[in-house]
């Protein structure tokens with residue numbers, strides 16, 4: 001079903017426009033339950049949708065862990081939007097009927113884990129309320145649109161307890177010794193409300209696999225340490241076949257402390273990082289339709305397999 005994207009997807013979001021769109025999607029299907037996993041440092045709700053049967057172990061999709069990668073929040077909302085439309089009209093996505101998909105299955109879709117970082121990347125330190133002065137000092141003349149951290153200058157994908165001490169040593173070798181726009185892992189693992197919120201979801205639900213969306217590179221990461229399940233590679237290859245993205249292993253500071261790393265280490269279940277799109281962050285909004293076209297079958301498969 002080819003159709004033009006709704007106006008919401010044609011320009012970069014604000015947290016306000018994102019929240020409004022989330023509420024509109026929620027009202028379109030009784031299968032969607034809108035909840036908040038907690039609040040960001042600056043008190044913005046960490047919205048998520050639970051879709052499907054309560055008793056079924058969900059797949060968890062997480063977007064916008066890094067502020068400058070806000071296009072991933074739009075990608076996940078576009079998926080939610082498309083699911084809601086298909087549920088209204090007995091429709092399909094990528095040739096898969098949506099309504100039967102949720103019989104005995106469920107999905108948790110958290111489009112924006114880092115709303116404060118998204119606002120900083122898009123609108124600068126002035127969006128940070130009481131922390132505006134501190135954020136301004138941390139940017140130190142660098143272009144604010146490449147901001148990845150949360151409002152306290154902690155990189156959320158360095159804040160999970162998976163090789164965190166090793167990662168800290170790597171950060172220091174790279175000259176990262178304190179809060180800033182990127183790669184600082186925080187005072188200790190799970191020091192931030194945003195990472196604690198994800199842990200809360202994983203504890204409250206028997207999450208069966210996690211997909212964390214980042215940009216960019218058209219890559220799929222699936223491995224972390226000795227508990228990585230064999231199924232992880234098989235599913236990564238399936239996602240690769242459906243999207244054209246490459247199956248990869250991480251290098252350097254991207255190799256510890258992330259959501260997928262912690263999830264695999266903690267549960268022994270599959271966890272993935274998908275690097276969407278190509279180019280230089282922040283990816284332009286004009287890439288969204290192409291990213292969606294490549295990934296919509298993969299997103300559907302993430303519920304199904």
Ligand SMILES: [Zn+2]
Pocket residue numbers: 065066069157213214215
């Ligand atoms: Zn990222």
